[in-house]
Amino acid sequence: MNRKRILGSSSLAAGMLLMIFQALLIGIAEPRGYWLIHEWQFYLINYGIIIFVLGGVAWLVSNAYVKWGFALIAIGLATANTTFFYYMGDANVLIAESENGEHEVILKEYPKMKKETARLERRGLLFGREVDVLEGSSAYKAVEDEGYKIQWTAEDIAALTYKTSDYGTVDHQIYNFRSSDYVSYQNVAVSLIGKWMEQGNPENYFMSDNNELVYAKDGELYYYNIRNTEQFGIYTLVVRGDPSKPAFTVTLEPGTEFGEDGLIKEGGSITITPVELGDTESAEYYRE
Amino acid sequence: MKVLKIGLVGLAALVLSYGAFKVSTDTIATINSEYVIKSPAVAEAPPLPEVTADVDKIMSHPVQGAAETTLPVDTAQDYVIYETGLYVTVNEGESWIPVPDDRELGYARISDYLDGISRSNMYLSPAKIAIVYGGRGPENISILRTDSLGQGWSVGSISRTATQDLENGYDEMHIDFIDGGQTGYFAAVRDDVGSEAETLAFRSVNSGVTWDPISRGDTLYEEIMAHFELREARDE
Numbered sequence: 001m002n003r004k005r006i007l008g009s010s011s012l013a014a015g016m017l018l019m020i021f022q023a024l025l026i027g028i029a030e031p032r033g034y035w036l037i038h039e040w041q042f043y044l045i046n047y048g049i050i051i052f053v054l055g056g057v058a059w060l061v062s063n064a065y066v067k068w069g070f071a072l073i074a075i076g077l078a079t080a081n082t083t084f085f086y087y088m089g090d091a092n093v094l095i096a097e098s099e100n101g102e103h104e105v106i107l108k109e110y111p112k113m114k115k116e117t118a119r120l121e122r123r124g125l126l127f128g129r130e131v132d133v134l135e136g137s138s139a140y141k142a143v144e145d146e147g148y149k150i151q152w153t154a155e156d157i158a159a160l161t162y163k164t165s166d167y168g169t170v171d172h173q174i175y176n177f178r179s180s181d182y183v184s185y186q187n188v189a190v191s192l193i194g195k196w197m198e199q200g201n202p203e204n205y206f207m208s209d210n211n212e213l214v215y216a217k218d219g220e221l222y223y224y225n226i227r228n229t230e231q232f233g234i235y236t237l238v239v240r241g242d243p244s245k246p247a248f249t250v251t252l253e254p255g256t257e258f259g260e261d262g263l264i265k266e267g268g269s270i271t272i273t274p275v276e277l278g279d280t281e282s283a284e285y286y287r288e
Numbered sequence: 289m290k291v292l293k294i295g296l297v298g299l300a301a302l303v304l305s306y307g308a309f310k311v312s313t314d315t316i317a318t319i320n321s322e323y324v325i326k327s328p329a330v331a332e333a334p335p336l337p338e339v340t341a342d343v344d345k346i347m348s349h350p351v352q353g354a355a356e357t358t359l360p361v362d363t364a365q366d367y368v369i370y371e372t373g374l375y376v377t378v379n380e381g382e383s384w385i386p387v388p389d390d391r392e393l394g395y396a397r398i399s400d401y402l403d404g405i406s407r408s409n410m411y412l413s414p415a416k417i418a419i420v421y422g423g424r425g426p427e428n429i430s431i432l433r434t435d436s437l438g439q440g441w442s443v444g445s446i447s448r449t450a451t452q453d454l455e456n457g458y459d460e461m462h463i464d465f466i467d468g469g470q471t472g473y474f475a476a477v478r479d480d481v482g483s484e485a486e487t488l489a490f491r492s493v494n495s496g497v498t499w500d501p502i503s504r505g506d507t508l509y510e511e512i513m514a515h516f517e518l519r520e521a522r523d524e
Contacts, residue, residue: 068297075301076308083312088319113316114323136329164329194393203454207426209393214426219454221425 008059015052018045029127037106037120037128039091046081050074087112092143096150096158103177105158109137111144119175135171136164153251153273153282154178157236161275172275174232174249188237189229190262192250196270196285206250206272206285213239215248217274222246238275247275348444348497351390356383356438366412369402378414378437385438387419395445396422396430401457408462408516416469418496420476424457426450429476431463433496446490446499451478462516465496472496473512487518 022045029035036042054074061067094107106128109117117137120128134142140163142148147163147170156177164171190210198204207214213224222245230238235256241247250270257265264270266287273282359375361368361384367376368384375384389397398405401421411418418433428445451457460477472492479485489512490499502509 072297072300072304076304079305079308080312083309084316087313087316114320114325116326133327135327137327138323138325139329207394214394216425216454221452221454223426 004059008056010056011052011059012056015049015056018049018052021045022049033130034123034127035120035130036126037095037108037122038093038126039089039108039110040085041126043081043085043089047078050077050081088115092141094143094148094150096152098152098155098158098177100155103156103158105150105160105175107134107143107160109141109143111141114138117141117143119173134160134162134173137162140165147277149277151273151280151282153236153249153271154254156254157233157251159236159249159273159275161277163277170247170275170277172238172247172249174236174238176233176235178233178235178254186234186252186258187262188231188235188250188252189226191252191256191258191264192237192270193263195288196272197288198272199269199284199286201283204283205288206270215239215245217246241275249273249275348442349392351388351392351432351441351443353388353434353436353438353441354386356385358382359384365407367405367407367410369405372399372402374398374402374405374419376410376412376417376419378412378417385417385434387432387438388441390430390432390443392443394426395443396424396427398432400424404457404459406460408460411463411465411472413465413469416465416495418463418465418472420461420463420474422457423449423451423476425454426452429458429461431474431496431499442497444497444499446501449476449488462518464515469495472499473515474499475512475516475518477518487513489513 022042025036025042054070057070058067088110090110090112092109092111094109096105098104104122106120106122107117108120108128115138116133118130119132119134121131123129142162142164145163149161151159151161153159158175160173160175161170162172163169189208192208193210194208196206203216204218205216208226211226213226213229215222215224224239224245228240230240232238235252237250239248239250250272252264253269253271256268259265264287268287270285271282272285274280359368359370361370361381363381366378366380367374374387376387377384387398389399391397398419398421401424405421409420414437416433416435417438418431420429420431422428422430422445427450428447429449430443430445432441432443434441458476459479462475463472465472470493472495474490474492476488477485478487489502489509491502491508491512492499502512
């Protein structure tokens with residue numbers, strides 16, 4: 001076996017291996033919700049297949065017409081791959097790690113496609129599993145427009161705020177990494193009944209009677225209806241605002257204990273984080 | 289001949305590339321058009337009914353009192369702020385009645401209003417003690433009263449008297465009972481509202497259990513203003 005044949009066979013074998021990988025990716029992984037975190041890797045593999053197969057043919061085949069034929073096919077495939085890469089492979093991948101590095105939020109957005117922005121859960125070094133998609137992200141691409149913010153309201157809870165239109169409308173998602181068996185599910189809104197004072201700044205407070213919510217912040221007073229809240233997971237409540245009042249999240253502290261009445265026991269604390277795209281700071285509140 | 293071959297191959301490459309590009313873009317357009325949106329943007333939900341911004345929901349509720357006590361104070365006044373509490377006396381300082389905090393959620397607490405408390409906030413007699421306070425931020429004005437020298441108190445709040453201002457509430461409050469304690473007059477003055485002072489007036493015909501607002505222009509409004517000498521003082 002001469003050197004050309006060895007090189008050609010190796011090149012073809014490498015191309016075949018990459019093809020098998022792509023086939024498994026498309027045929028098995030993708031239907032199950034698994035995909036490469038970074039989209040460019042898929043197209044890079046395609047280029048690899050084209051190059052290895054073309055190289056293999058060039059080394060193994062002596063007929064010039066066959067070689068040119070393969071070269072033309074390779075040009076066509078490379079053009080197609082480049083076109084797909086430009087439209088579908090141009091993905092914005094956002095990876096936000098918690099401060100302690102234990103958790104991460106991965107978002108993948110396709111700015112040139114209708115495909116929605118997906119949240120991925122990492123599976124190994126390269127793969128992610130799609131767990132949900134951002135509401136409204138088919139029409140408006142927040143990451144591309146830099147209209148988003150991820151805040152870790154606790155070491156294991158991330159709050160994503162993102163624009164949903166050019167008109168400044170925003171939405172929010174809470175990603176909870178705190179382990180729970182869900183047996184101890186609590187209604188966060190109910191557990192908050194009472195008055196909560198900001199640590200070191202009692203003029204800021206939050207009050208709930210499980211019907212109306214009162215939020216006093218920096219000298220301003222805001223009222224909310226309990227129906228304008230949404231619980232995410234078992235630890236976080238989002239209080240939705242409108243143009244006249246701010247939205248904010250209420251996050252229960254790890255290890256929060258509840259009484260038989262469902263209320264947070266004395267000594268418990270909550271974290272309130274304003275929901276907006278600008279700079280904001282979380283504040284810890286204690287029950288009065 | 290070689291040039292012709294190269295030219296033909298180049299042309300074929302161009303045609304093939306264009307064809308591949310066209311097929312690719314068409315495929316992408318099809319993928320886009322056939323994509324089924326999983327989570328579309330939802331239209332704005334219809335607005336919910338306005339919250340009342342009013343925490344008054346019941347007529348009154350009880351507040352636990354504490355026993356009369358003696359205080360190491362020397363004052364001619366019949367009320368004193370001692371340490372962090374308000375005390376009143378109806379026997380010239382022989383004993384002092386501690387005024388309790390109303391711990392009910394959303395109601396004003398006397399301890400938060402001690403800075404603004406003056407004699408006009410109180411009606412003190414052996415048969416009845418009434419103290420008015422509150423009105424800052426979301427808290428309505430509360431009227432704390434006892435007919436048992438502080439053993440048991442009852443607190444009621446007056447709807448829609450919360451100023452919604454976290455810094456400044458009412459500047460003055462005046463309360464009094466006439467007709468042997470059956471009829472109560474109450475006025476709350478707020479100076480820092482627009483160009484002129486705002487004075488709210490209320491009357492109770494059941495010893496202070498409930499209070500009815502009296503509107504400006506009503507002869508009773510003038511009567512209450514005159515009773516507390518408010519109109520004259522403000523006109524000067």
